[in-house]
Amino acid sequence: MKGVLPIILVGLIVLSPGCTNTAPLSERELATTILAQESAKVVRPKKVLVISNPFSEQPGRPEQVYEFEKAGIAGLKEGFGDDVKIEVVFPQLKPDVLKDPRSVQIDPQSPTPLSFLVSEQAFSEALQKHPDADLVVSLIGVPLNLAGFKECNQPGKPQFALLFPDWRIIGNQPAITRA
Secondary structure, eight states: OTTBOSOOOOOOOOOSTTOOTTHHHHHHHHHHHHHHHHHHHHHOOSEEEEEOOGGGGSTTSOHHHHHHHHHHHHHHHHHHOTTSEEEEEOOOBOHHHHHOGGGSOOOTTOSOGGGGTBOTTHHHHHHHHOTTOSEEEESSOOOTTGGGOGGGSSSSSSEEEESSOOHHHHOSHHHHHHO
8 A cells, every 4th residue: 555645543532521412523524624634735636536435325324424424524625625626435335235234244343344344346446437536535444455456556646545544454564564
């Protein structure tokens, strides 16, 4: 993963007595705003491809799914500003997930469970449809088949920015350093 930006965001935890139910949403928006601002400094993109939660496009999901989606995209738009075109895509889910989401093994420790649910080629397909993207921002982690994701292992554009990635999917310390 030669194009991954050296950006690590630490989740904010609100422990104040005034914490409300909207705190996770504002934290999500703040995290994506910072991710966009810092990415823009390094890459200076003209077009950003955002890989986002495919469940947010399906009816009948918990309201939190839709609200998190809105907060994440709002933060990116604020962080990148009006001069950067943002294109949001929703990767295809594995066929088994559509039939029964519980049929797919998900590491309960992972901060990015969607990494386990999207199809193996979903990231590559998204990038092939948007070859002019300077930067790819993943709000859902990295694909499990990272070694087979050729766009991630080639030098040059696009570069990648990840929101709260599960570094274990990338590998051990030397693999993360190479990425």
